[in-house]
Amino acid sequence: MENLYEFDEEYRDTIATVDEEGKRIWVYPKKPKGNFHNLRIVVSIVLLAILFGLPFIKIDGDPLILIDVFDRKFIIFGIHLWPQDFHIVALSMISLVVFVVLFTVVFGRVWCGWACPQTIFMEMVFRKIEYWIEGDATKQRKLEKAPWNSDKIFKKGLKHFLFILISLLISHTFLSYIIGIDKLQAIVSQPPGENLVGFIALMAFTGLFYVVFSVLREQVCIAVCPYGRLQGVFLGNNSIAVMYDWLRGEPRGRLKKGKTQEGKKDCIDCKMCVHACPTGIDIRNGTQLECVNCTACIDACDEVMDKVNKPRGLIKYASYNSINEGNNKIFTSRVFGYSMVLILLVSIVAFMLFTRTDIEATILKVPGQLYQEQPNDRISNLYNIQFINKTTHDVKVALKVKNYENATIKRVGEEALIIEASSRVDGVFFIEMSRKDIKTMKTALEVELSTDGEVIDEINANFIGPVKRRDK
Numbered sequence: 001m002e003n004l005y006e007f008d009e010e011y012r013d014t015i016a017t018v019d020e021e022g023k024r025i026w027v028y029p030k031k032p033k034g035n036f037h038n039l040r041i042v043v044s045i046v047l048l049a050i051l052f053g054l055p056f057i058k059i060d061g062d063p064l065i066l067i068d069v070f071d072r073k074f075i076i077f078g079i080h081l082w083p084q085d086f087h088i089v090a091l092s093m094i095s096l097v098v099f100v101v102l103f104t105v106v107f108g109r110v111w112c113g114w115a116c117p118q119t120i121f122m123e124m125v126f127r128k129i130e131y132w133i134e135g136d137a138t139k140q141r142k143l144e145k146a147p148w149n150s151d152k153i154f155k156k157g158l159k160h161f162l163f164i165l166i167s168l169l170i171s172h173t174f175l176s177y178i179i180g181i182d183k184l185q186a187i188v189s190q191p192p193g194e195n196l197v198g199f200i201a202l203m204a205f206t207g208l209f210y211v212v213f214s215v216l217r218e219q220v221c222i223a224v225c226p227y228g229r230l231q232g233v234f235l236g237n238n239s240i241a242v243m244y245d246w247l248r249g250e251p252r253g254r255l256k257k258g259k260t261q262e263g264k265k266d267c268i269d270c271k272m273c274v275h276a277c278p279t280g281i282d283i284r285n286g287t288q289l290e291c292v293n294c295t296a297c298i299d300a301c302d303e304v305m306d307k308v309n310k311p312r313g314l315i316k317y318a319s320y321n322s323i324n325e326g327n328n329k330i331f332t333s334r335v336f337g338y339s340m341v342l343i344l345l346v347s348i349v350a351f352m353l354f355t356r357t358d359i360e361a362t363i364l365k366v367p368g369q370l371y372q373e374q375p376n377d378r379i380s381n382l383y384n385i386q387f388i389n390k391t392t393h394d395v396k397v398a399l400k401v402k403n404y405e406n407a408t409i410k411r412v413g414e415e416a417l418i419i420e421a422s423s424r425v426d427g428v429f430f431i432e433m434s435r436k437d438i439k440t441m442k443t444a445l446e447v448e449l450s451t452d453g454e455v456i457d458e459i460n461a462n463f464i465g466p467v468k469r470r471d472k
Contacts, residue, residue: 015222015290016280018069026144028137029127030275034299043114044124051117055109055176055184060392062422063180070179071216073422077354079452080422084360088352095345096295102338106330108241113293118212118220123278123294125166126213133159137275163214164206169330171205222290231289238332242293243318244273244284252284267311267316273297273315283315359395359419360388361449363461366428371464379465380432387427389419395451399429402446404459406434409447431463438465 017025056231057064058076074081074089079087103111112119133155134140141301146152176184179198189196212220235241244267253264274282276296281288283297295317302312322328366382374380389395396418403405411417412428412463419425429447442462449457 014144016282017222018291024219025280026363027278027280028140028362029278029296030272030300031131031136032123032246032276032296032299034302036299038294040114040239040295041124044120047115047120048124052173055173055181061390062420065177065231066180067177068179080392082360082390084388085356085390088349088356090350090372091345091352092121095342095349098338098342098345102342104231105236105239105335105338108235108239109228109291109293110240112221113242113295116292118225119294120291121166121170122213122217124399126163127189127227127278129162129166130159160214164210168202168206168207170209171202173384174209175202176204206301213350218290221292222279227254228289228292235287236323236332236334237320239383240317240330242291242295242298242315243287243320243323244315245313245318246284247323247324249284249314251258266305266314268304268308270304272300274299274305287320307443357391357457358389358391359397359449359456360390361397361399361447361457361459363447365458365464367460371466374432379435379438380430380431380437381463381465383429383431383461385427385429387417387425389421389425392421395419398450400448400450401431401433402448404433405436405443405444406437408432432460433463433465437463438467441465441467 002437014020017027019025054064054065058199062078062080064075064077066073068074072083074085089108100111100371130140134143142154143152149222172184172188175198183198187195187202190198216224249265249267250339251264252267252269254270255268269283273284274280274297277283277291278294278296279290279292281290283291298315298317301315305312305314319328319330363383366384369382370382372382385399387397398417399409402410409430410430410432412430415427433443437443441464443465445461445463447459448455
């Protein structure tokens, strides 16, 4: 990269939002406009509609997505997952991580600029309100330095009031994914004292979101988000990111009397890309961890290029090699390796979901209980059996010993066993066997679990029984 820049790289030792004394430099980005920004607005509207609308979508009375950590109940696009399915959840999370790595290796931080909730809410909601109330960057700086008069109090008060309202809306939406929209409606419609824990959680999340979007802001992307910190590991010379075309722009020089200085190239050093950046960086310094690929610098630079009658694309989506060597190779050996791992993981998860049983049963012999002798020369054992119904409808189940025709299963209490939708049922059962079938102290049993005559699972169990001594 020796031909990339002719100046030093001291910028890599600091971040743009902190001065030499370690104090924060507040960022006032220029109000964005342009083709990329318009496209991002459309994408943001669609994603926000999905985010706020999903909790209201139900399948058979259950939410489309539910991540209920407290009751250990998870529903992902209508698929009910229980703690017994933890291996599927774990592999799915690993697959998601590998996908993020692969996506970043190829496309850089496109997620951060276009789909991350932090960026969408910050740039497309909270920042828009700020522009609407306080004006563009210049007016915001002027208002910040102004004394506390009625105009400043009104604008600041209105802005933060709206910030709190939106934070409240986000916290309600966030909780609806955790506890479900029905429980959330109960918390909202009843006095705080009747749902104190839920009320405290709502207020805590509201305060957290308010601090994130009114105080921390870009610092979340710069210093808090772990994904941003890992960008340097994922990105390579073939990764596509927001890039400054240094071959076309350097050496840069300001316009004089409407003409570029002799010996200078297309960059006129107007710094509009810096003024537009929401994280305060200079994209001309190269790829930086603070860059979230929001394209604000692209729109700002394209506008300037139009005014000086030069072609757009001085700042653009590109890879280092595509600019330096003209090589736009994306499918590298690194991408191939990640792709194979991802395909393997997704295939395993898909197989587990496809072969996963809707009704799961666990049979355990009651500890401390010996076998019991029954009439007609029969022996019985007592078992605890736990059933989990992973479906959205009630199911009537039946049990049968597969490998011994004379063995019978009797439930303690009610005969019919109906498992309600998305629930767990514990039962106590006797398994009886004929003494003549018992050859060893431990007899292996294969128990069939069926619904409506269809076998859906087989469970192994051990039967303890007496063994006659052989006569000497």
